[in-house]
Amino acid sequence: MIKSDIIIIGAGPCGLFSVFEAGLLKMRCHLIDSLPQPGGQCSEIYPKKPIYDIPGFPEILAGDLIKNLMKQIAPFNPGFTLGERVEIIKKQSDDSFFVVTNRGTEHSCRVIVIAAGLGCFEPRKPMVENLSFFEDKGVDYIIKDPFKFKGKKVVVSGGGDSALDWAIYLADGIASQVTLVHRRDSFRGHVESVEKIHKMSNSGKINLITNAEVQALKGADKLTSLTIKAEKNNFSIETDYWVPLFGLTPKLGPIANWGLNLNKNAIEVNTYDYSTNIEGIYAIGDINTYPGKLKLILSGFHESALMCQSAFKYIFPNGKKSFKYTTVLGGIEGF
Amino acid sequence: MEKILINIIDQNGEKHVLETNLDSGLNLMEVVRDEGFQMGNCGGMALCASCHCYIQNSHDINKKSKAEEDMLNQLHNSNLESRLICQIPIKKELNGVVLILVDD
Numbered sequence: 466m467i468k469s470d471i472i473i474i475g476a477g478p479c480g481l482f483s484v485f486e487a488g489l490l491k492m493r494c495h496l497i498d499s500l501p502q503p504g505g506q507c508s509e510i511y512p513k514k515p516i517y518d519i520p521g522f523p524e525i526l527a528g529d530l531i532k533n534l535m536k537q538i539a540p541f542n543p544g545f546t547l548g549e550r551v552e553i554i555k556k557q558s559d560d561s562f563f564v565v566t567n568r569g570t571e572h573s574c575r576v577i578v579i580a581a582g583l584g585c586f587e588p589r590k591p592m593v594e595n596l597s598f599f600e601d602k603g604v605d606y607i608i609k610d611p612f613k614f615k616g617k618k619v620v621v622s623g624g625g626d627s628a629l630d631w632a633i634y635l636a637d638g639i640a641s642q643v644t645l646v647h648r649r650d651s652f653r654g655h656v657e658s659v660e661k662i663h664k665m666s667n668s669g670k671i672n673l674i675t676n677a678e679v680q681a682l683k684g685a686d687k688l689t690s691l692t693i694k695a696e697k698n699n700f701s702i703e704t705d706y707w708v709p710l711f712g713l714t715p716k717l718g719p720i721a722n723w724g725l726n727l728n729k730n731a732i733e734v735n736t737y738d739y740s741t742n743i744e745g746i747y748a749i750g751d752i753n754t755y756p757g758k759l760k761l762i763l764s765g766f767h768e769s770a771l772m773c774q775s776a777f778k779y780i781f782p783n784g785k786k787s788f789k790y791t792t793v794l795g796g797i798e799g800f
Numbered sequence: 801m802e803k804i805l806i807n808i809i810d811q812n813g814e815k816h817v818l819e820t821n822l823d824s825g826l827n828l829m830e831v832v833r834d835e836g837f838q839m840g841n842c843g844g845m846a847l848c849a850s851c852h853c854y855i856q857n858s859h860d861i862n863k864k865s866k867a868e869e870d871m872l873n874q875l876h877n878s879n880l881e882s883r884l885i886c887q888i889p890i891k892k893e894l895n896g897v898v899l900i901l902v903d904d
């Protein structure tokens with residue numbers, strides 16, 4: 466059981482910044498995100514796009530903003546559970562919360578902060594018969610630990626950056642055989658990655674199959690082969706794993722079952738402190754709604770600061786904390 | 801003010817008809833989203849595919865950019881009728897267009 470003062474559901478920019486604001490008040494945070502990396506939309510959808518409305522940064526790449534936030538919160542040593550979706554939230558008799566992820570990881574905390582953005586990033590699943598049967602039995606939609614593919618035969622499907630990057634990475638001394646299957650013959654990934662894929666295909670390091678799709682999965686109790694539908698013929702290929710990487714899309718998911726007041730897939734909050742209808746649960750960033758809400762990173766940062774003040778009073782009803790600027794004590798070490 | 805009609809068939813097969821001004825300067829995704837349909841996660845940059853629709857009747861609409869084409873190629877459920885409707889500006893020729901919203 467992982468114990469913390471605050472569990473933050475969602476490691477997007479607003480969830481990350483909450484660690485800082487909570488840290489100034491000496492509250493320890495643990496972040497949980499269904500993505501294998503922190504950064505939410507900034508990392509998943511537009512890491513290489515510049516943002517122009519972060520105060521103090523005339524221009525900053527979304528990916529760099531996340532790197533900076535990670536650096537800013539590092540001194541507070543937050544815990545991370547990545548690649549797992551929060552499934553269950555239960556209030557205990559002592560008013561603490563019990564939180565369980567889809568992988569069964571158990572957490573307990575005093576306060577929950579939902580910074581879940583547009584919802585849980587879930588993989589787009591291809592329409593192939595028996596797909597769900599083979600999930601975790603040879604079919605993986607996100608790669609959390611690439612070394613699980615050590616010495617194995619892997620088929621990757623997709624034409625975007627993550628399909629290209631993982632195919633290149635796994636073919637470089639990890640998997641025993643890597644096949645990349647794509648529906649077209651042009652790719653969406655970065656030019657350098659596309660060039661590398663073609664080079665590796667020419668040198669026989671990657672088996673590249675274009676204008677083709679995986680049509681069927683076979684295996685008794687785990688995946689052993691795939692049927693590929695190509696332009697001219699169908700053929701079968703032996704494999705230990707199939708990793709379809711068709712991008713991720715946010716879905717509200719389990720949040721709908723937690724008894725929170727929702728309005729069009731967003732959580733209603735009190736703008737005094739961004740608290741929800743359940744005492745001890747707050748919602749900040751893109752996931753919340755209130756009159757005048759703007760889905761901007763800077764709004765989420767502001768919400769996070771006010772929320773932490775209220776969370777402190779909730780966790781430590783007798784605790785005294787006078788408001789201080791970070792400059793006054795010569796940096797965060799003084800807090 | 802000149803208006804056009806847009807037909808929508810949602811993920812449950814239900815039909816909706818929207819009326820929109822021609823001089824709004826909006827794209828199709830913005831018009832559909834403003835009616836309460838969930839889409840537009842990337843704000844209309846062909847980066848998220850939340851606005852993926854099938855357009856069956858052949859309307860005189862703009863051609864796909866490379867970015868749109870590449871994003872559509874990455875989806876497992878795209879076909880020749882697929883468009884990212886954030887890439888289609890509102891114009892007269894769209895009057896009567898039928899958009900079939902795609903389930904992700």
Ligand SMILES: Cc1cc2nc3c(=O)[nH]c(=O)nc-3n(C[C@H](O)[C@H](O)[C@H](O)COP(=O)(O)OP(=O)(O)OC[C@H]3O[C@@H](n4cnc5c(N)ncnc54)[C@H](O)[C@@H]3O)c2cc1C
Pocket residue numbers: 474475476477478479480481497498499500504505506507510511515516517518549550551552580581582583584585586718719720749750751752760761762763765841842843845847
């Ligand atoms: C293309 C694009 C351009 C943008 N440009 C700008 C801009 O210029 N300026 C600006 O201010 N904003 C911009 N935005 C919006 C900005 O990115 C969002 O406002 C911001 O990411 C919201 O942050 P967040 O922390 O609330 O949520 P998100 O970044 O959405 O992160 C939420 C995280 O929560 C996780 N999650 C949800 N539910 C669960 C669960 N049950 N269990 C585990 N994890 C869960 C998700 O997987 C996700 O990683 C842009 C967005 C896009 C897509």
Ligand code: FES
Pocket residue numbers: 829839840841842843844845846847848849850851852884885886887
């Ligand atoms: S709104 Fe993101 S692709 Fe159209």
